[in-house]
Amino acid sequence: MSGSLAMNQAWGLKGMFNATTGGRDGAPPAPHRPHQAAQLGAARRRCRAIAVAGGKGGVGKTTVAVNLGMTLAMTGRDVMLLDADMGLANVDVLLGLAPSRHLGHLLDGTATLEELVLEAPHGLKVIPGGSGARRLAQLGNGEHAAVIRAFDELPRPPDYLLVDTAAGLSDNVAMFAAAADDVVLVVCDEPASLTDAYALIKVLSRDFGVRRFRFVANLVRNAGEARALHQKLAKVSDRFLDVVLDFMGFVPQDERLRQAIRRQSAVVDLWPAARSSQAFKQLAGAVDTWEEPARAGLDRIAFFGGQAVPAAGW
Numbered sequence: 036m037s038g039s040l041a042m043n044q045a046w047g048l049k050g051m052f053n054a055t056t057g058g059r060d061g062a063p064p065a066p067h068r069p070h071q072a073a074q075l076g077a078a079r080r081r082c083r084a085i086a087v088a089g090g091k092g093g094v095g096k097t098t099v100a101v102n103l104g105m106t107l108a109m110t111g112r113d114v115m116l117l118d119a120d121m122g123l124a125n126v127d128v129l130l131g132l133a134p135s136r137h138l139g140h141l142l143d144g145t146a147t148l149e150e151l152v153l154e155a156p157h158g159l160k161v162i163p164g165g166s167g168a169r170r171l172a173q174l175g176n177g178e179h180a181a182v183i184r185a186f187d188e189l190p191r192p193p194d195y196l197l198v199d200t201a202a203g204l205s206d207n208v209a210m211f212a213a214a215a216d217d218v219v220l221v222v223c224d225e226p227a228s229l230t231d232a233y234a235l236i237k238v239l240s241r242d243f244g245v246r247r248f249r250f251v252a253n254l255v256r257n258a259g260e261a262r263a264l265h266q267k268l269a270k271v272s273d274r275f276l277d278v279v280l281d282f283m284g285f286v287p288q289d290e291r292l293r294q295a296i297r298r299q300s301a302v303v304d305l306w307p308a309a310r311s312s313q314a315f316k317q318l319a320g321a322v323d324t325w326e327e328p329a330r331a332g333l334d335r336i337a338f339f340g341g342q343a344v345p346a347a348g349w
């Protein structure tokens with residue numbers, strides 16, 4: 036398998052905000068169509084879990100998770116967003132929600148998953164992390180997979196479960212990434228962001244068996260920066276020969292998005308025509324065409340479960 040970055044041909048100026056689909060293997064993937072499967076009566080036994088990670092803090096992981104999730108919800112998908120950022124769990128604050136219970140109650144067994152769910156606009160369902168997200172630090176091997184499995188076991192599993200993970204590379208991020216079907220890496224055009232993304236890919240692929248990563252380039256100021264950033268990502272990609280790296284698309288730096296955050300809302304809800312909202316629409320379109328996942332993660336987590344993330348060497 037080559038190490039090049041799977042990309043839209045027209046990724047340049049014209050395609051600056053074009054999301055891309057498919058891996059680098061060439062063959063077009065069979066699209067993932069949750070609702071079609073439901074309509075056909077096919078048994079949907081589980082959700083598609085997408086871990087959103089980023090390495091460096093402040094690159095817009097939570098912003099991407101919230102807006103991508105809400106955009107998918109706006110297109111009729113059943114979406115849950117788990118706030119698993121044990122550093123700074125603030126999805127509820129971002130969306131102006133007021134949780135009385137949070138993830139910690141689930142982990143302690145004092146609340147069921149259903150009891151934690153908060154409704155955000157457009158039917159997006161949020162499982163708040165709150166102070167309970169810190170409890171994630173106590174989870175052991177395999178327990179992250181069990182958290183994801185709890186969503187599979189809901190009477191009606193969502194089409195998509197987005198897991199907003201913490202900044203940095205902790206066992207927690209690694210375990211959620213390994214247990215999920217997909218790993219979305221949010222990056223921006225800063226050396227530390229690219230170095231951290233490189234480190235994440237290295238450790239997650241080497242020690243946790245993650246074989247595919249999907250980049251979202253956030254905070255892009257102009258087409259020139261987009262082009263440069265893509266070239267840098269392609270260079271990162273060249274260094275991983277046995278890992279599939281897809282490029283999902285760009286999200287522009289957008290004042291509207293900042294204003295929405297100040298109003299405790301998602302930009303895609305307040306200003307669907309904003310530049311960033313359009314970008315999230317394209318990203319959501321890409322997600323909906325991903326091929327069916329193998330959920331290797333649940334087995335993989337058992338297989339790689341004995342390993343901790345090495346503190347040195349990345």
Ligand SMILES: Nc1ncnc2c1ncn2[C@@H]1O[C@H](COP(=O)(O)OP(=O)(O)OP(=O)(O)O)[C@@H](O)[C@H]1O
Pocket residue numbers: 089091092093094095096097098099120123200201202253254255286287288289290292293296311
């Ligand atoms: N596309 C964008 N346009 C403008 N501002 C943005 C954009 N994306 C993110 N931001 C700004 O960056 C800030 C940090 O974003 P966010 O909280 O999503 O980052 P994060 O990676 O989740 O951070 P953490 O490291 O705390 O988990 C936001 O509050 C917002 O002001």
